[in-house]
Amino acid sequence: MNPMFKAAIERVSRIEIKDFDLEHSLVCGQVFRWRRNKGWWYRAIENGIVKVRKAGNYLELVGTEGVDWGNVLSSYFRLGDNLGKILCEIDKDDFISQAIRRYRGLRLIRQDPWECIISYMIATNSNIPQIERNLENLCRSFGKRIIFDGMDFYTFPTAEALARTDVSTLRACKVGYRAEFIGATAQALASGGSIFQSLNSLPYESARELLLEKLDQRKVFKGIGPKVADCILLFSFDKLAAFPTDVWILRTVLQKYSHLFEKEYLSKLSLKASKRSLGVRDYYIISRKMREYFGRFAGYAQEYLYHFARTG
DNA sequence: AACCAGGTGAGGA
DNA sequence: TCCTCACATGGT
Numbered sequence: 001m002n003p004m005f006k007a008a009i010e011r012v013s014r015i016e017i018k019d020f021d022l023e024h025s026l027v028c029g030q031v032f033r034w035r036r037n038k039g040w041w042y043r044a045i046e047n048g049i050v051k052v053r054k055a056g057n058y059l060e061l062v063g064t065e066g067v068d069w070g071n072v073l074s075s076y077f078r079l080g081d082n083l084g085k086i087l088c089e090i091d092k093d094d095f096i097s098q099a100i101r102r103y104r105g106l107r108l109i110r111q112d113p114w115e116c117i118i119s120y121m122i123a124t125n126s127n128i129p130q131i132e133r134n135l136e137n138l139c140r141s142f143g144k145r146i147i148f149d150g151m152d153f154y155t156f157p158t159a160e161a162l163a164r165t166d167v168s169t170l171r172a173c174k175v176g177y178r179a180e181f182i183g184a185t186a187q188a189l190a191s192g193g194s195i196f197q198s199l200n201s202l203p204y205e206s207a208r209e210l211l212l213e214k215l216d217q218r219k220v221f222k223g224i225g226p227k228v229a230d231c232i233l234l235f236s237f238d239k240l241a242a243f244p245t246d247v248w249i250l251r252t253v254l255q256k257y258s259h260l261f262e263k264e265y266l267s268k269l270s271l272k273a274s275k276r277s278l279g280v281r282d283y284y285i286i287s288r289k290m291r292e293y294f295g296r297f298a299g300y301a302q303e304y305l306y307h308f309a310r311t312g
Numbered sequence: 313a314a315c316c317a318g319g320t321g322a323g324g325a
Numbered sequence: 326t327c328c329t330c331a332c333a334t335g336g337t
Binding site: 029030121123126127128130177178181219222223224225227231244245246247249276277278280283306310 | 318319321
Binding site for chain 3: 125126130176281
């Protein structure tokens with residue numbers, strides 16, 4: 001290897017880590033848009049691009065100028081969470097215990113609220129490859145292009161950018177009927193006073209009510225139902241008790257946790273089993289029960305169960 | 313062809 | 326108040 005041909009030397013920073021599995025945290029399905037290349041993981045965060053990889057007890061990182069990546073990523077990866085204590089609290093039975101052993105080190109990721117809202121709105125009644133495509137389309141159309149390591153990246157578009165776009169242009173990103181929801185939400189969050197402060201300070205139940213609020217019998221944030229609200233609150237507002245219950249989690253609950261529910265309720269539920277998703281009422285019954293079962297860190301349990309369910 | 317994928321809102325019972 | 330069903334898109 002001739003050093004004359006070596007590119008500019010990268011400035012690599014390191015964060016000491018413990019009880020953190022980068023791979024599991026990134027591929028478990030909680031966050032979209034991470035890209036793997038030559039041993040590094042790349043993503044647009046905070047209006048810049050960063051790449052990370054695990055090296056022993058350290059997380060190595062290199063990012064674009066102008067962002068304090070050490071602090072940003074410590075928060076992003078929730079490195080302050082006492083994972084040992086959290087896993088101990090949710091380790092209630094053999095099944096979750098198995099998931100914890102397999103994916104130990106998986107941490108929840110603290111996502112940007114605005115991006116998280118749009119991402120999980122798009123995720124409804126869809127699948128992960130398609131969600132990734134939809135988000136990539138949105139970012140390429142309305143985000144800022146940044147070249148890093150010779151590759152093209154795009155930041156997530158601002159609420160203002162999506163708010164001034166007409167629905168048909170949003171539809172060109174192949175988000176289907178969700179385009180109206182995205183546009184309306186962008187306008188609500190770009191113009192009106194931000195509700196993020198309230199969502200941060202309110203406890204879980206009140207924050208969820210705020211997201212699902214109705215005015216004149218109409219939802220304020222169309223496209224956010226109980227499941228999307230739980231994802232937003234768990235991934236962006238530190239409501240670690242939230243237990244998003246999607247079709248995968250529902251299957252796990254019915255197969256492994258049916259003993260937590262009355263037989264009568266389960267038989268009524270199985271009558272409706274032809275449906276692919278829960279009605280609002282059943283959503284609350286089941287997600288609340290699982291939250292009570294796993295406790296204040298139920299959201300962590302959910303993420304381990306979700307990954308476990310999807311990877312067999 | 314029918315069904316599924318990190319569900320939701322509108323409208324009727 | 327609760328339940329049913331259409332809904333864009335793309336893969337199997």
